[in-house]
Amino acid sequence: MRRAGLAAAGLAVLAALAACGAPDGSQERDRAEEPARTEGATPGAGATVPVEADGSWSLRLADVSEGPAWPLPAGSPERFGLGTAAGAGRIAPWDRDVRPDGTGLPPGSGRAADGERVWIAKCSACHGPTGTEGPNDRLVGREPREGFPFGAEPRAGPRTVGNYWPYATTLFDYITRAMPQNVPGSLTADETYAVIAWILARNEIVADDVVMDASTLAAVRMPAAGRFVPDDRRGGPEVR
Amino acid sequence: MDSADPPRGRLSRRAWLTTTSGVVAAGLVGTRFDAVDLSARQVPAQDPRSIPGRPPSELGSRAPGERPRRLPGPQVPSSSSRSPLHELDGIITPADLHFERHHGGVPEIRPDGYELLVHGMVDRPTVFTLSDLRRFPAVSRLAFLECSGNGNGTLRRDPSPESTPQEIDGLLSTSEWLGVPLSTLLREVGVRPTASWLLAEGGDAALLARSIPLAKGMDDALVAYGQNGEATRPEQGYPARLFLPGWEGNTNVKWLRRIEVSDRPTMTREETSRYTDPLADGTARQFSFAMDAKSIITFPSFPYALPDRGWWEVRGLAWSGRGRITRVEVSADGGRSWADARLQDPVLPKCTTRFRHLWRWNGSQAFLMSRATDETGYVQPMWDMLVGARGAGTSYHANHVRTWKVARTGEVTFAQGELA
Incomplete structure (x- = not known):
């Protein structure tokens, strides 16, 4: 993901991470000689990692210790000097991931009407003419409109873009990576925006005539937004 | 399309015997090491002690009749294949039998x-x-x-x-x-x-x-x-x-x-x-990374059968993504009573541990289970505990206790549905 600057504002970076910049070879410890690393530790201790950019939720990793588990050999240099420096021209062609805040979205735009042509030509063979027929993933469907019964009900129905995906930007990220399955990554940016407009319109999330682009896509709020919570399993006697 | 679906088109015990051992008429099989292709074993025409054996070679191969295979999923093209846990012992998976799960096939990278x-x-x-x-x-x-x-x-x-x-x-x-x-x-x-x-x-x-x-x-x-x-x-x-x-x-x-x-x-x-x-x-x-403690008995299991009562070694694998396995218990009565299995060295963190338990089968119907505990004190849950904690729609991280039924005939079947 390309970023103009490194926005660290609002991110609580905890002590467990503070040493990440320069693990020191002098901290050499032989972990293999230690008893189990979690022995005596409080279940639930471990690294805490911010997830949402606004700090609204973070993830606690009970099974991760402050590293490194693999200390460098004594006498290791500060740097080995291996590898080749990568400039912007080397990085940019591979750096195409897209984040929920829209970072990484390229220029371009498309409407659902254009997207329908893309869909029929390049998507419908696997996902069905209306996005509901399969044989591969069903992408269209808002049912059930109320609630989020997938955990409680084994037969709650297919998990679609409309009822399960928490971020619309994931569509752009994923289509660019992996779709269409027989020619992955072959859609233009305009085609991608257009087919996303079609998928979101069929899911009744955006209007049929919306112009999808970097700013409108990042602004879409998905029906399943806010349903996702951090893993609360910690080991120890409690089954979660 | 996900890894979730177990392969369809399961082998019946009879079909498995036909393809693997070629001795359908012999009926029941015993341990894994009886379940080899006997016809291939019989290939040598001469007493091997009477003629020199073949010379060394650049690349070894498995003995004739030893044919463990991965099992690809049923989709075309399939996105996964499974390791033959019931045809292996110890803890190492031979690299050519390591399971696969791909999301875009296997790329050829120079x-x-x-x-x-x-x-x-x-x-x-x-x-x-x-x-x-x-x-x-x-x-x-x-x-x-x-x-x-x-x-x-x-x-x-x-x-x-x-x-x-x-x-x-x-x-x-x-x-x-x-x-x-x-x-x-x-x-x-x-x-x-x-x-x-x-x-x-x-x-x-x-x-x-x-x-x-x-x-x-x-x-x-x-x-x-x-x-x-x-x-x-x-x-x-x-x-x-x-x-x-x-x-x-x-x-x-x-x-x-x-x-x-x-x-x-x-x-x-x-x-x-x-x-x-x-x-x-x-x-x-979301971001449920760690694999909780789990175990499965790999023998006796389907498609094997016990040919007679008496002493058998119950064998299996236990593992935890949170550290070492500290205990594996085995039950032969569907979870009413448990006994500690032996953990075979090495017992390593975040690695499979082989467990073994000597069991005397008296010829009556038995329900075999294993239950792993890891160093955090986590105990592998029963099915109803796991589903109760998460909900009936849960699917990933299905680490509940597995159950095998040994029938009076000695035939072994997966009994998850039978006890539920």
């Missing part, structure tokens, strides 16, 4: 063109060749790898009784993984203090990508180019993959080509629409 780009919130964005990676100080460790969808077919109340350990839990394998610690590479490029996540991306047709907390990358993550003493197999990520001991298989990105250090997750498809765990309260658990 080692001389391979590059790993590390960039983002780092002081020195760098491209590493395979030679570069191999030149860093290396480490190796034994560790299991398990798809987080492994065994989710058993969450239904009525899985087929004719299910082998391979069909039930074959998305599990153990190797000695060799490589450079990711912490070493991150030190080399200089990670900025405000970084907290990284994005790992593969070079396959899916450009599969997962967001990984930087803390794991600084702990025990490896960029692994070796597997069981040789180069990592193409199906396991050649030339190099990410290996995250104890974490769900999907995060161990194969054919690793890019690591972007950042301060938040990317929210890729594989960590939102997939590999999340909906709960009964209307939420879904």
Whole structure:
């Protein structure tokens, strides 16, 4: 993901991470000689990692210790000097991931009407003419409109873009990576925006005539937004 | 299309005997080591003591009749294959039998063109060749790898009784993984203090990508180019993959080509629409990385049968993504009473442990179960405990106790549905 600057504002970076910049070879410890690393530790201790950019939720990793588990050999240099420096021209062609805040979205735009042509030509063979027929993933469907019964009900129905995906930007990220399955990554940016407009319109999330682009896509709020919570399993006697 | 569905078209016991042993008429089979192709064993026409054997060769092969095989899934093309847990003993999975789970097939990547780009919130964005990676100080460790969808077919109340350990839990394998610690590479490029996540991306047709907390990358993550003493197999990520001991298989990105250090997750498809765990309260658990303690008896199991009563060794595997296995208990009466199994050395953290338990079968119907405990004190739950904690719609991380029924005839079947 390309970023103009490194926005660290609002991110609580905890002590467990503070040493990440320069693990020191002098901290050499032989972990293999230690008893189990979690022995005596409080279940639930471990690294805490911010997830949402606004700090609204973070993830606690009970099974991760402050590293490194693999200390460098004594006498290791500060740097080995291996590898080749990568400039912007080397990085940019591979750096195409897209984040929920829209970072990484390229220029371009498309409407659902254009997207329908893309869909029929390049998507419908696997996902069905209306996005509901399969044989591969069903992408269209808002049912059930109320609630989020997938955990409680084994037969709650297919998990679609409309009822399960928490971020619309994931569509752009994923289509660019992996779709269409027989020619992955072959859609233009305009085609991608257009087919996303079609998928979101069929899911009744955006209007049929919306112009999808970097700013409108990042602004879409998905029906399943806010349903996702951090893993609360910690080991120890409690089954979660 | 997901890893979830167990392979269809199961072999019946009779068909299994036909294809594997060629001795249908003989009926029941005993332990795994009786279940070889006897016709192939009989091939030598002469007493091997009377003629010199064949000379050494460049590449070894399995003995005739020893034909363990992975089991690809039923889809065309399939996206996974399972390790034959019931045809292996010990803890190591031969590399050619390591399970597979692909999201865009197995890419062909030339080692001389391979590059790993590390960039983002780092002081020195760098491209590493395979030679570069191999030149860093290396480490190796034994560790299991398990798809987080492994065994989710058993969450239904009525899985087929004719299910082998391979069909039930074959998305599990153990190797000695060799490589450079990711912490070493991150030190080399200089990670900025405000970084907290990284994005790992593969070079396959899916450009599969997962967001990984930087803390794991600084702990025990490896960029692994070796597997069981040789180069990592193409199906396991050649030339190099990410290996995250104890974490769900999907995060161990194969054919690793890019690591972007950042301060938040990317929210890729594989960590939102997939590999999340909906709960009964209307939420879904996300970034559920660690694989909780689990075990399965690999003998006796379907398709084997016990030819007679008396002493048998119950054998199985136990593992935990949170550390060492400290205890495995075995029950022969459906969980009413339990006895401690022997844990065979080595007992390593985040690795499969082989357990064995001597059992005297008296010829009556028995329900065999195993229950693992890890060093955090976590005890492998029963089915109803797991589903009760998460909800009936749960599917990934299905680590509940597995049950086999030994009938009076000696035939063994998977009994998950029978006791529920």
